[in-house]
Structures are given as C-alpha cells and as structure tokens.
Amino acid sequence: MAASGAGVPMRREVLQLYRSLLRVARQFCDYNIREYSKRRTMDAFRDNKNLRDPSQLSAAFSHGKAQLEVAKRQSLLYSLYAPKVKSIMDF
C-alpha cells in the first residue's frame, strides 16, 4: 500500500486542485511560463479524465498537489525578479 498520503480523491477535490493550479498559473508575470502552466494543466487534467484505477488516481492527484506547491513558490519568485519591461506579447 503506497504511502502517497492523499488517498483516492473525490471529484470535488480534483476540481479544487484544477482551479487552484489555473489560478496560480494566471499569476505568473512571465508570459511564456504563464501560458505554458495554463496549457499544461488543462492538457494534463484532460488526459487523465478517464482514469479509474484507485492507485493511478491517487498518484496523479499527489503529483498535481506537488506541482501546485512548486508553482506557488515559483510564481512568487518570478514576481520578485520581474523585469521592468514586459514581454512584447503582453501588449
């Protein structure tokens, strides 16, 4: 029994994780990272939509939660060192 910690997530939790990831992704001040985070989140959740096996579900959910922590830290870090001028794609 793998000690992933999360257990099998409920639908509500998965949706909460999805929304949190997208919210943090939107906050990145770097254009490329922002777009990548949004896109990757949507594609990853879409690809895992049909998972039914409990161990796969809990592994994917823990992976998602870990990525959320990474994204939160990095979003803060990128904003601390943001260049004065934005990317040309942001205009």
Next chain:
Amino acid sequence: MASKLLRQTLTKTYTTAVIRRFSTVAAVASPSEYEDPTGITMKGVKISGRPLYLDMQATTPVDPRVLDSMLPFYLSRYGNPHSRTHLYGWESETAVETARAQVAALIGASPKEIVFTSGATESNNISIKGVMHFYKDKKRHVITTQTEHKCVLDSCRHLQQEGFEVTYLPVGSDGLIDLDRLRKEIRPDTGLISVMAVNNEIGVVQPVEEIGKICKEFNVPFHTDAAQALGKIKVDVEKWNVSLMSLSGHKIYGPKGVGALYMRRRPRIRVEPQMNGGGQERGIRSGTVPTPLVVGMGAACELAMKEMEYDEKRIKGLQERLLNGIREKIDGVVVNGSMDRRYVGNLNLSFAYVEGESLLMGLKEVAVSSGSACTSASLEPSYVLRALGVDEDMAHTSIRFGIGRFTTEEEIDRAVELTVKQVEKLREMSPLYEMVKEGIDIKQIQWAQH
C-alpha cells in the same frame, strides 16, 4: 528656532533612511540603464517590450520546476559533495548521485557511465583530445564531418597541429553524410569517429544508428555530440552503439554551466583527463562537482523524459504553422537541410532576394539567430551552410527559428507576421527582385564594370 532646526534634521534623516523590504545589492547589477517603462533601448534600437524568444538552439529558459529543485542547494544545503565527514557533504553527494541516475535513465545508460562536466564543449574536448592522446601510439586518424560544432572542429584542428590526421567528411545538400563514403575513409589506425546527432544550425538528424553499426563492424569508437538531441529525440546508447556522448544542460531547460559525458564501460573506452586535480568523477574530470547545477540538470532530464512526447507533438504543430504561415504569404523561401530527417524545433529558412543583415535589423522584436552570426564575428557566412552547398547570397539571408516547450501559437503568428512584413518591405526596395519579377535570370546578367 532651535526646535525648528532640530525637527528639520530629524525629518531629513527619516526620509533618507527608508528601509527597503528586499536588499537592493543585486539591483546594482540589474539592467536599469537600458530598461524604462516605455521600452528598451540598446545598441541604438528601441523596442517597446522584451522580444519574443525563438532561439531555442542557442539556449533555453530554465524551467520553473528545474529552478525549484536547484534552489535548496543554494540556500541551505550548500555542502561540497566530496566532504565525507558531515551531513552537508552526505546530502550533497546523495543529490549528485540522484541526478546522475536521472541523466543516465534518459539516455539508457548506467549511472556509473556518466561524468559531469562544465558543458558539452568540455565533454567534446575530453572525448576527442582525451581519446586520441590515450591511444596515440596505435591510432593516428580521426573522422568527423564538416558540419560539426566549432568545439569539435577546433579540437580536431588542435590534434592536426600535434601531428594526427583528420578527415572532414562532406555532407550532401540535405545535410546528411554519405555512409559509403564514411566506410571508405575508415583506416586501420582510425581512433575515433565523431558525428553529431542533431545539428544546431540546420536541425538535421544524422543516421546515428547506421553509423553506430559501421563503427561496431570496424571496431572504431563512436563519439556523438548529443547536446541538441538530448530530451528531444529518443537517445539510446545501446541502439546507437556510442562509446562517448556529450550532453549539455542548458539546451534542455536546465541551468547553464553544466553538462555531462557518457563513457561506455563495456567495452571500456579510456581517455586522458583534461582537468587534473583531486581525482573527482573517477579521475576523468577533477574539480568540485557543482551540486546545484548538477541537480538542475538531473531534474531537467527527468522532466524531459516525462514531457518528450507531449512537447514533440506540440512543437511539430508549431513548426508546420510557422512554415505554412510564411510560405502562404511569400515565395522564394528555402528550407536549409533535409525536411524528413529533422528535429521539429529547428527551422532554418533562407529568403531569396533579401539582404541578411537588414532582415535581422528589422526583426528586432523577434529573438532569432541568423546563419552567419553565431559562428563568427565577421560577416562570413556560416560554414555549415557553405558545407551544404548553399549559395553565398542565400546563406547570408538565412534565419534560424528555434521552437521550444514554452513557445505559444500567438508567438508563432506574430513571428510570421513580422517576418513576412520585413521581407516584403525589403523586396519592395530591391531592384534585383524587380528584375526577377520581369523574368530576367539574375545568374545570366553580365555586370558591367564602371
């Protein structure tokens, strides 16, 4: 009066002693001299924002997930991995060994076969000069190609000055080497064959599996520079039968300043070390292993393994979008290098009847590289394009678009729009283009001397 003076002095000291929340020590080096809220002015050019980045072959941005894995080793876990006596050293060493395993997993090797270096250039130097110096009594000949990276060509030139013989194999107009020609050039005293897997300028993928088979047949060590190939195409040291492989960290969304060298153990290949010292990295490369950089490279490799399929599918779509977008609007666009055997993220285009330097000057809002600039400071056209047999005028107008994990569709569309606009503007002004449109063949013109 005295109290007024006292109040003035107190308020003066208060305003000048504003405490900044974050230290501005690093800000002294920050580029505030050329950045202001209205835009960036540098080298006489003013643009309204940071350019969109399409130069992934030069370097790639560090993936935030990679940066996240590196930071603890700059903050609290700063030990030297070779310190054997305390926790700092032990945790650093564990991290280095984990990273080694991650790099090995991506190329299908064993962790014992990976040596960390300062980059692919150093790995290439160790491979070429190290192998030939080790076997210098029996083996005096090296085979390489004309389109290799500068560090490989320069190492070979250094060997030539020492008295070794080097054969530079020519390439066809599609950038691929001729396998029969390679077979013919192998001699009994050939000590090394070095062919890069993916070319950094034109993106062509050499037939490494077939070359590996030939090397096995003749029992010659095979070195490949896989800096551009790692994490982008499937790399397998067993299938390719390589003895030595150079890897680079900053081409796979990892940090700059780190690379690796794969050295086969069965059959064992020996090299003479280029860096002497305390015997780190099995004596091949002495010097403290930079834990944060190595951890970053390991994380980047692990990420590349997971994301390779997703990235490749996406980048292929973007490449088609770029090429079709440009070809729809303008003609006279030539792709340099084979279209079939190509890494999808590299597109090297030449625009006919357009002058190269002026094209680049007009494309300041897109960060791209030209075929000539990255090889030399002079205006000499790139040796890679010359080896392909591209005409001088076409070689000058070549542009290399590098697409990567973080490139978006909007960036591609903007790049297409800007390129097409600039090319059309230049062609409008070009008298040569007018003559071509009238049907005159430029090559037949007899230019009169005045």
